[in-house]
Amino acid sequence: MHRTGLVELEAVLAVARRKGFRPAAAELGMSTSALSSAVAGLEARLGVRLFHRTTRSVSLTEAGEQFVARIAPALGDIQGAMEAVNSLRQTPAGTLRINAALGAARAVFAPIVLAYLRRYPAMTVDIVTEGRMIDIVAEGYDAGIRLSEHVPRDMVRVPLGGDLRMAIVASPDYFATHPPPRVPADLAAHECIRARLPSGAPSRWELAHHGETLHLDVPGRLILDAPLLMLDAARAGMGVALLAEWYVAKDLAAGRLVRVLAEWTPPFPGLALYYPAGRHLPAGLRAFIEVIREVNGRREGRRKGEGSSKGEGSGKTAPRRRA
Template identity: 70%
Template structure:
């Protein structure tokens, strides 16, 4: 969210971060032409070109690099002071920008994001989903949502919901034609729906029981990078999928999918909302953290600590 009176400086920093006028405009909620005009006006007053522009790229000039180094901490201090004043307001306002994986965003969307907007009508929420892990500070986000194992160590992390687990599932039709695997090694004789990771590698299925851990490089007819499609393929009988129990919950409840090797599917630390600890926490983010903690406490008090994340577990009623 840009601040009145600082837009030219914020435009420079946004373009420097993003390397693109269009991406910077999206970050600041402005038009590309407005960003370009703001920077052009500043360059005119400074009588110095801050960016070298071509049809394919935007890069800081040497003067621009020096300018960014000088103004970045100063602008951070100004924004921090404004946030502190704004935090005295009873009602949070502004835009909460969150970076998340697609799966995490789906899990928290209805129970947390929509509930947050119901409670805080003056707030806006901007969620950007992508598989790769980004620098939320450099990319202008207030917070990120990822599995605990992916959260940078220098961030404050707030648990969202209970622990999760992966489960191996397939359709009744598939098991009508193939024997159910009884031990992990049996999977090597099955059609498995494989998962491509954000860095391009293929996920090796991680199974564990009583302290014995295995990683299996299974084979199969499909390689996908999105859990919903993996569940769809399993439901249609194309093989065994290894997905989050949350993604398969509805199909397991209705019998469209059957789980196997359940004793080899241990729980692991689930989602975390994370944000930098060295910055002042904006009121909107503070209110979102308070909501997360409230629904976590409600879930635990109802004895749902080991159950999957779902709207029924995050109801504020």
């Protein structure tokens, strides 16, 4: 009797989770043909189809749903046991899968991700960026990175640095022909570069000052779903953009962009790494968290040094927003 291997079972779970053979193959680091062969071979031995396959979609059959429901907990236990043994290694090895917003991934890439890879050469980091929030457990990720205010309440959070700020910016050429706004109401007379939410609707601008909070449906003929495109548009003089500071800091310092209404963009809670509570913490993720805390410690030390020479800030916070 043929003994079914873990690879075949993992292949079935990945296809069920990713709802397709190509994304499942990418997740497992194998070719699509090899993955398809593994699943087909298992189906042949079981004598049932586990998946409905069409040219556009893949879904579980009734037998497939029952099969996945039975094997998923068992494979989880096996993987947990392997992680427990791996945690005894002096140096972690394996793959750390992280889901993040693009801006969040860019913010942590150099100071944390690259430092982690240099320190742990046996680790692979697989980062998938997307705007929509997902269930990181159901999608097979070890952790996620989002704004702290967007992290689900049942997750463990690890702060990634301190508070963040947004910035309202445009190019000097744009402001040469359009008077800079002095109050938020002035934005109604400007071309605003708007962001599209994952839901498809344009995002409203959220501003706050002295306890007053505004949610503005700003005008603008350009709607984009990528902050880097919004940055390019602002540089090209296409209008006024609302972007996270980490996107525009270099352009502001170089004079390529001009900031306005700064008093209406106070700090708000920053990024956080998050992962499910109550599970065994993989060695690779635990090591990643250690790197985060080291970087946070260095940043906090610098902030305290700056605070002692510059004094304390206003302490105001902004409403929920998207960065």
